Amino acid sequence: MKVLIIVPAFNESENLLSLIENLRITCPNYDILIINDCSTDSTKFFSFSPPIYKIDLPSNLGIGGAVQTGYKFACNNGYDIAIQVDGDGQHNPSYIYDLIDQINSGYNLCLGSRFINKTGFQSTFLRRIGIKYFSSLITLITKEKITDPTSGFRACDKNIINLFSNKYPVDYPEPETLVYLLKHNFKVKEIPVLMNERENGVSSINFIKSIYYMIKVSLGILLAAISK
Amino acid sequence: MNSQLQIILIISTILFFIFIIKMILDYKLNLKYSLTWISSSIVLILLSLFPSILSTISKILHIKEMVNALYLVTLFFLLVITFSLSLALSKKSEAIKDLVQEVGFLKLQIEELKSAFHRKEHP
Numbered sequence: 001m002k003v004l005i006i007v008p009a010f011n012e013s014e015n016l017l018s019l020i021e022n023l024r025i026t027c028p029n030y031d032i033l034i035i036n037d038c039s040t041d042s043t044k045f046f047s048f049s050p051p052i053y054k055i056d057l058p059s060n061l062g063i064g065g066a067v068q069t070g071y072k073f074a075c076n077n078g079y080d081i082a083i084q085v086d087g088d089g090q091h092n093p094s095y096i097y098d099l100i101d102q103i104n105s106g107y108n109l110c111l112g113s114r115f116i117n118k119t120g121f122q123s124t125f126l127r128r129i130g131i132k133y134f135s136s137l138i139t140l141i142t143k144e145k146i147t148d149p150t151s152g153f154r155a156c157d158k159n160i161i162n163l164f165s166n167k168y169p170v171d172y173p174e175p176e177t178l179v180y181l182l183k184h185n186f187k188v189k190e191i192p193v194l195m196n197e198r199e200n201g202v203s204s205i206n207f208i209k210s211i212y213y214m215i216k217v218s219l220g221i222l223l224a225a226i227s228k
Numbered sequence: 229m230n231s232q233l234q235i236i237l238i239i240s241t242i243l244f245f246i247f248i249i250k251m252i253l254d255y256k257l258n259l260k261y262s263l264t265w266i267s268s269s270i271v272l273i274l275l276s277l278f279p280s281i282l283s284t285i286s287k288i289l290h291i292k293e294m295v296n297a298l299y300l301v302t303l304f305f306l307l308v309i310t311f312s313l314s315l316a317l318s319k320k321s322e323a324i325k326d327l328v329q330e331v332g333f334l335k336l337q338i339e340e341l342k343s344a345f346h347r348k349e350h351p
Contacts, residue, residue: 058326167255170260216260
């Protein structure tokens, strides 16, 4: 079973190497693909050998475009399962096997949620309100309960890999893709995970962008619910 | 406002809105650039449903004819939309420039690889 760990990274040179080491220790049989989303730091000077791969994008695409690059790689190289792990170290590799277990049990996509057991890093107060709002909107539209719809800690099977390599939103893709999958009868599972606080660096979402984010993602969710 | 005109305006603004949504669902219009269009078309629907908003705007701006206020509002929206297109275009031009340069570097690397390969084959 070929498994690819997709690590999108933007200016995470301080966190990246320790994350990769952690991944190699926890999951020595899985391949790793680092997507360097045109970082302005020293990420482009890191070099690795297989089974660790790095793609240095010539232009910044954002999380959607970067992660989709990973899905295209997974599709082109015949991987069975792809897992997204953020380059900033917030996602704990020890949960990767739990995510994969769910895929092997028949789910198409499995995501790690901070909010099922409410342990570990719970994000800022404002963020949690936003996430609660999206969670309620998704439940309203799909009648499914998803506690952490913005979580980028997800594993998916070959069907989803093919789907995402063709169609993946460029901005804030996590909630929209979830709604699309739920509406198209894919099986989605959430499991509880602990997330770590950002070790170094600054998150890429600030307050002004947050308002734009709320409007845009709500619209995206509504449209994803009715799209083909 | 003449009620016949109002009905025509309500139907056409709603059709315009539906057209925009369809373009997004057909993946012909990106969600990113659609926000100004969606908000503008919603405003147009509201204006045709409640023309009194327009007369309020004309009063505030001291414009005599409601129609002139409508032109002003429409021109303002067009200005906003075309300017946002200029911004988007500028960003894409930068990205294309980066891509072109990257392709240049890739071509150089391929040439270097070819030479190294030929040197190995025919020392």
